[in-house]
Amino acid sequence: MLSIARDAQIVDISHSVRKFAIRDGAYLLWSAVPWLPVGVHVVVVDPGVGTDRLPIALRVARGDIFVGPDNGVLMPAAAALGGIVEARVLENRALMLPRTTATVHGRDVFAPIAGHLAKGRPFEEVGSLIAPGRLVGLEFPAPLAVDGGLETTVLFVDSFGNIRLFATPADLAAAAGPLQAGDPLVVEFPAQGERPAVRETVPWSRTFGDLPIGSPLLYLDSSGLLALAVNQGSAAGRMGIETGRRVRLHSGRP
Amino acid sequence: MLSIARDAQIVDISHSVRKFAIRDGAYLLWSAVPWLPVGVHVVVVDPGVGTDRLPIALRVARGDIFVGPDNGVLMPAAAALGGIVEARVLENRALMLPRTTATVHGRDVFAPIAGHLAKGRPFEEVGSLIAPGRLVGLEFPAPLAVDGGLETTVLFVDSFGNIRLFATPADLAAAAGPLQAGDPLVVEFPAQGERPAVRETVPWSRTFGDLPIGSPLLYLDSSGLLALAVNQGSAAGRMGIETGRRVRLHSGRP
Amino acid sequence: MLSIARDAQIVDISHSVRKFAIRDGAYLLWSAVPWLPVGVHVVVVDPGVGTDRLPIALRVARGDIFVGPDNGVLMPAAAALGGIVEARVLENRALMLPRTTATVHGRDVFAPIAGHLAKGRPFEEVGSLIAPGRLVGLEFPAPLAVDGGLETTVLFVDSFGNIRLFATPADLAAAAGPLQAGDPLVVEFPAQGERPAVRETVPWSRTFGDLPIGSPLLYLDSSGLLALAVNQGSAAGRMGIETGRRVRLHSGRP
Secondary structure: OOOOOOOOOOOOOOOOOOOOOHHHHHHHHHHHHHHOOOOEEEOOOOOOOOOOOOEEEEEEOOOOEEEEEOOOOOHHHHHHOOOEEEEEEOOOHHHOOOOOOOOOHHHHHHHHHHHHHHOOOOHHHHOOEOOHHHOOOOOOOOOEEEOOEEEEEEEEEOOOOOEEEOOOHHHHHHHHOOOOOOOEEEEEEOOEOOEOOEEEEEEEOOOOOOOOOOOEEEEEOOOOOEEEEEOOEOHHHHHOOOOOOEEEEEEOOO | OOOOOOOOOOOOOOOOOOOOOHHHHHHHHHHHHHHOOOOEEEOOOOOOOOOOOOEEEEEEOOOOEEEEEOOOOOHHHHHHOOOEEEEEEOOOHHHOOOOOOOOOHHHHHHHHHHHHHHOOOOHHHHOOEOOHHHOOOOOOOOOEEEOOEEEEEEEEEOOOOOEEEOOOHHHHHHHHOOOOOOOEEEEEEOOEOOEOOEEEEEEEOOOOOOOOOOOEEEEEOOOOOEEEEEOOEOHHHHHOOOOOOEEEEEEOOO | OOOOOOOOOOOOOOOOOOOOOHHHHHHHHHHHHHHOOOOEEEOOOOOOOOOOOOEEEEEEOOOOEEEEEOOOOOHHHHHHOOOEEEEEEOOOHHHOOOOOOOOOHHHHHHHHHHHHHHOOOOHHHHOOEOOHHHOOOOOOOOOEEEOOEEEEEEEEEOOOOOEEEOOOHHHHHHHHOOOOOOOEEEEEEOOEOOEOOEEEEEEEOOOOOOOOOOOEEEEEOOOOOEEEEEOOEOHHHHHOOOOOOEEEEEEOOO
């Protein structure tokens, strides 16, 4: 990219996405882009590299451009920045490396095209239009109100072992009543495949430091979502929970 | 930070500090800042985020500014750059993100304030003065001359397993006599909690490569401190030693 | 480096080379430099730091300069950029940090000299000439045609567990006949030391995604070399293979 756009300022969001984990990549990108300056974002999480999945670029409402594979990894982030304004297939070989390989699109296709776009090349030069509705979708599963509680999904387990849920405090309050600091909440992970059911009662807590070391809690995470943590410990380790697990929350007040 | 100070040059010193390990963070910062250009340094190692500990900024004698939590992590580095000239509590919400969260001060408070300071905003605008003496202290324990030897503490175990001690060769020479290459030194870690005592005799050595692979040695590390290593191995692994362990050194000459 | 060359743009290729692994460092550097802009490259993989091995700088045909230890780590990359035009020993203390330590040449010698060179200091000022033929060599072992097949070496195992071989598809085709997608190839790792022999038949495949998850394959890697992989798995883990292992490939067609 620097060979093409010498003055580009490159920010490395993460090289630590679990290999082949498109949903983890989609989550990390979605959680990071609102805090980044408007720019050109290159993304590769790509178990299908070299297959028929298309290389694409998306222009979104905030003004950013995403460059990456059409496997869904870009979609939640594009939605978070106002939605797709224009989508194109990467076809212009003059903007790619002279010899592109079958397996390294990040280096041979995505990065050079991002460099040219960062340098001001018009978006329409990357290739022909594709209707956004024809792109591979990826949606985070919406939370559901059920039986006086809320059912949702584990979106991500971070490196602390905090369990990020796809639901906001407002979703939970709408389903289970208003939340006050210290309120007990029953968290249930139903049995799923070979994984046994897990049930724990935890307080709703504004911060970690209010609780003894080793205590579990439900808190508001950096993305505005509900998350389970253990103060200075790993909630995911303690509860044996992974991304994609279904979870139900309801009030633990008698 | 780049959204605020577009031309800032951001250097990532480390994202690998052990979680919740304030002393490790303080050590790494202290060991790095003398080699960095004068700048604004943002620091987060923060098990107490969201509790009552203050967000602060420190201006030091060399001209640098530190932005981070008042939990001691900034103090050794501030001392290494000539000491605190002025300390302020971060209060000016106009310099923070519009919606600050309880748990992500690094992103919502420290980083944007650092961006504004890097762009030239006067230091006094961040918030009101606090007396440096009221800040949470963190001192590395001083070495002591005892019985013809030196007693000190393990300051840090690096990723090679090298054991960094808080004492200089001058401290050791003052306590145990002058050092010459190859001189034998007896290193004793007294039993501590459930950890058994460890005792080993190692040569004082200018370099690693002088010794056979697998040999232990005492050497002068990159920060000017004494350190224990095993050539192409892990001294901490071999000896079972962690940060904070007390250690005694004395001459092994007959 | 930024203290000396304030406008330098620093690209971190890798800080994840296995400790003391000169060959791994040489491979990563060799595989990266063709894709980088012409620049000054600082390299440290250095189990012998502080011994008699020389600190050197190499000017190569493409116009780049390498700064690092004379232990062979720079040699394949220098060859890939057209070969050494001029080699010098780092002797000019005015271009180093005022107090250089015995064990931290990366910080005290290589980085400041690279900063001065990046800022435009003439190459001849770093120190006196040394004949390239007197430098420590490091060559990747050449592939050999044997008995209707090809014998070569494992050059590197990447973080996916892909096994990179030092041979191109052209080498294999010359030894074992032309390659077509799906052609079966017999891969044999003879017993070596305590490691048992391993033998597996894998297809030659243009991409990963063409095959079921868990299937092994031989493919063309990002450096133009043959590599063994398992689709969404670790070939090195499955086959128990490490860098340096000898390997034979021949056609599996009846």
